Amino acid sequence: MDDSSELKTLQSGTTRDIVRVKITEFQVWENPLNHINLKAKVDCKVYRADKPDEPEFIYEARNQATNQSIGSMMTTSSGFIRNLNRIANEFAAALSEDILENLQKKFQQ
Secondary structure (H helix, E strand, C coil): CCHHHHHHHHHHHCCCCCEEEEEEEEEEEEEEEEEEEEEEEEEEEEEECCCCEEEEEEEEEEEEEEEEEEECCCCHHHHHHHHHHHHHHHHHHHHHHCCCCCHHHHCCC
């Protein structure tokens, strides 16, 4: 949602809270050979609709997956891609789950 549509939504009174999620760090590297490493940091901020410039809740999610095997010297390119997709999906799922669990705790208060 861009800033103008966010402002229109706020003015219409159809929302009480705004959640902003921003990836502040993302790294991918191969080490050792045929092993992928992923690292991410995500800032999550919750704002009240009537105070869109002052975060009411801030959470920094972090995840790191290291030394994830993507195959061997005999693995085909499609096998490498399949393994990379699986590792990336698991990494993103774990990070998303962390974010959603912490946001849920905030909203249950």
